[in-house]
Amino acid sequence: MDETERLTSYLDGELEAGERRALEAELAGDHALRERLAALREADQALRTMGATELPPGARRRLDTRLAGVLDEVLSTSSEDMATPPPPTTAADDDALAASTVTSGGADELARRRRRRVLPAVTGVAAGLVLLAGGLVGLGQLDLGSDDASTAESADAMMSADDAAELAPAEPPDAQGEGLGPVVIDDGRSTSTAELEALPADPELEALAGEALAPGEGEALAEQFQQLLLGGVPPTTTGSVADTEAADEAEADEVERSVGSTIVTRDGRALGSEEAADLRRCLVTLLKGGEQAIPTRVELLELDGTPAVSVGLVTRDPQSGAFTRIEVWTLERATCQVLRFDQA
Amino acid sequence: MTALSLEALSDEQVLARYVDVGAPAGDREAAFHTLVDRYHRRVFAICFEVLRSRSDAEDAAQETFVKLARGAAGFRGEAKLSTWLYRVARNVCTDHIRHDARRPATPVADPGRLDEAPSEPDSSAGTAEQLVVAAALETLDPLSRRALVLVAVEGLTYAEAGEVIGLPVGTVKSRVSRARGRLATALGERSRSPRSDATTPPDHTSHP
Numbered sequence: 088m089d090e091t092e093r094l095t096s097y098l099d100g101e102l103e104a105g106e107r108r109a110l111e112a113e114l115a116g117d118h119a120l121r122e123r124l125a126a127l128r129e130a131d132q133a134l135r136t137m138g139a140t141e142l143p144p145g146a147r148r149r150l151d152t153r154l155a156g157v158l159d160e161v162l163s164t165s166s167e168d169m170a171t172p173p174p175p176t177t178a179a180d181d182d183a184l185a186a187s188t189v190t191s192g193g194a195d196e197l198a199r200r201r202r203r204r205v206l207p208a209v210t211g212v213a214a215g216l217v218l219l220a221g222g223l224v225g226l227g228q229l230d231l232g233s234d235d236a237s238t239a240e241s242a243d244a245m246m247s248a249d250d251a252a253e254l255a256p257a258e259p260p261d262a263q264g265e266g267l268g269p270v271v272i273d274d275g276r277s278t279s280t281a282e283l284e285a286l287p288a289d290p291e292l293e294a295l296a297g298e299a300l301a302p303g304e305g306e307a308l309a310e311q312f313q314q315l316l317l318g319g320v321p322p323t324t325t326g327s328v329a330d331t332e333a334a335d336e337a338e339a340d341e342v343e344r345s346v347g348s349t350i351v352t353r354d355g356r357a358l359g360s361e362e363a364a365d366l367r368r369c370l371v372t373l374l375k376g377g378e379q380a381i382p383t384r385v386e387l388l389e390l391d392g393t394p395a396v397s398v399g400l401v402t403r404d405p406q407s408g409a410f411t412r413i414e415v416w417t418l419e420r421a422t423c424q425v426l427r428f429d430q431a
Numbered sequence: 432m433t434a435l436s437l438e439a440l441s442d443e444q445v446l447a448r449y450v451d452v453g454a455p456a457g458d459r460e461a462a463f464h465t466l467v468d469r470y471h472r473r474v475f476a477i478c479f480e481v482l483r484s485r486s487d488a489e490d491a492a493q494e495t496f497v498k499l500a501r502g503a504a505g506f507r508g509e510a511k512l513s514t515w516l517y518r519v520a521r522n523v524c525t526d527h528i529r530h531d532a533r534r535p536a537t538p539v540a541d542p543g544r545l546d547e548a549p550s551e552p553d554s555s556a557g558t559a560e561q562l563v564v565a566a567a568l569e570t571l572d573p574l575s576r577r578a579l580v581l582v583a584v585e586g587l588t589y590a591e592a593g594e595v596i597g598l599p600v601g602t603v604k605s606r607v608s609r610a611r612g613r614l615a616t617a618l619g620e621r622s623r624s625p626r627s628d629a630t631t632p633p634d635h636t637s638h639p
Contacts, residue, residue, distance in 0.1 A: 091608055095607075130614045130615035136560050137565070139584060139585050140585060142489075147467075150496060154463075154500060421597065423525060424481070424596075425528045425529060
């Protein structure tokens with residue numbers, strides 16, 4: 088506990104008797120400490136003058152108006168509908184999440200390969216890599232069109248018999264470039280606003296946006312990339328589930344459970360569990376609206392001293408429908424609040 | 432169930448009344464409005480602190496209660512209702528920022544706006560002393576300011592504030608403590624500065 092924490096705890100009456108007596112003894116002989124305590128007390132007093140935020144005039148009436156229809160609808164719901172709990176999770180789900188692994192390739196190499204392979208990949212099969220417990224295994228032919236439910240199954244179950252037959256022997260981490268996947272960077276980079284403005288021109292993002300993937304192709308790749316990063320946890324919420332906090336809670340739980348899986352950075356290092364958890368939390372926050380976006384480049388960095396997560400997305404152009412828009416979101420790591428938004 | 436008896440119930444008990452499909456619709460609706468009575472202002476305050484726009488905060492607060500109305504059955508009682516509700520509010524606000532920025536019609540050329548001072552005048556910040564404190568708060572980093580305001584001004588518990596800003600309670604406590612220290616320093620500097628002016632924003636460029 089530093090000096091400020093001791094003093095604020097003292098003002099809050101939270102120090103143990105012994106600690107309080109010791110601090111009071113220090114205060115008696117330390118003029119500077121007394122001045123610091125007085126300044127803190129004055130600051131607290133000043134804060135109390137602020138007053139809590141008040142509702143705008145008419146806000147409650149407007150809320151009641153909006154709620155009227157919702158409550159009519161909800162209160163007429165059958166007991167079965169109202170009492171339906173969120174789908175239970177199973178041990179198999181947990182195992183799958185723990186076993187699933189995200190890999191990513193080197194930026195330049197992946198950019199080059201995407202140009203060559205994205206279109207064939209999304210029309211039939213896509214390359215993916217899953218690190219099973221104990222070693223890296225290349226899954227050359229993961230079916231992009233697989234059911235969403237497969238993402239919640241174990242890593243073994245994610246493979247069809249055909250997939251399993253095509254399993255390559257365990258390969259060293261540098262083989263991960265063979266697969267398509269998001270680029271994950273954790274170089275401890277400290278960056279500035281000006282540098283972030285240039286990120287939409289990143290080769291990785293431009294390469295994928297340049298493919299101008301058709302809606303179906305882009306959606307398939309979006310799903311695959313999101314799954315790779317989230318350890319098999321789809322961030323999208325659809326239908327009525329999207330309107331329930333139960334879904335939010337389930338997402339939070341899923342992200343928490345997926346912490347056990349590994350994200351590999353472009354230089355072949357496993358991302359620390361804390362970094363991976365932060366990355367996933369912010370990615371889920373960013374993607375939870377259910378919009379189709381391909382998380383192509385993810386970087387842990389510091390923006391003006393604040394730990395942040397930068398997520399480069401390739402998204403659908405509203406006019407053409409093709410995946411040509413580049414967006415870079417920078418979120419504060421601790422809170423996943425949006426710090427910056429840049430686009431090409 | 433009368434309004435009086437609802438007032439005597441805990442949040443969780445009131446919510447249980449709202450989701451009780453065997454209860455009369457009028458009673459259930461009254462239960463929900465009791466929760467609105469208890470939390471509308473705080474949810475709005477949280478959204479205002481995050482979104483920094485009164486109209487956006489009002490929209491987000493409305494959306495939060497719509498989500499509560501529709502998703503109350505999903506509350507599993509593992510946390511206090513207040514912390515659960517504040518988490519919903521946080522998610523709604525985050526979505527709001529994200530979707531607002533992604534709307535093509537919305538100018539996003541200056542994304543720094545996310546950290547700007549409120550674009551709409553805050554009628555509650557009226558006195559000279561309040562303006563001085565508000566200006567000093569603006570010198571804090573956004574996370575520390577948010578933690579401090581939520582706890583010291585809006586009256587949230589550390590746990591509730593942690594739910595809003597996504598940090599463990601111990602971290603929030605440390606943040607708030609340090610923010611109090613920095614606020615004390617900032618206020619002290621302002622009181623000593625001959626150019627002290629509450630309406631002058633902090634000038635980061637004048638200090639190398």
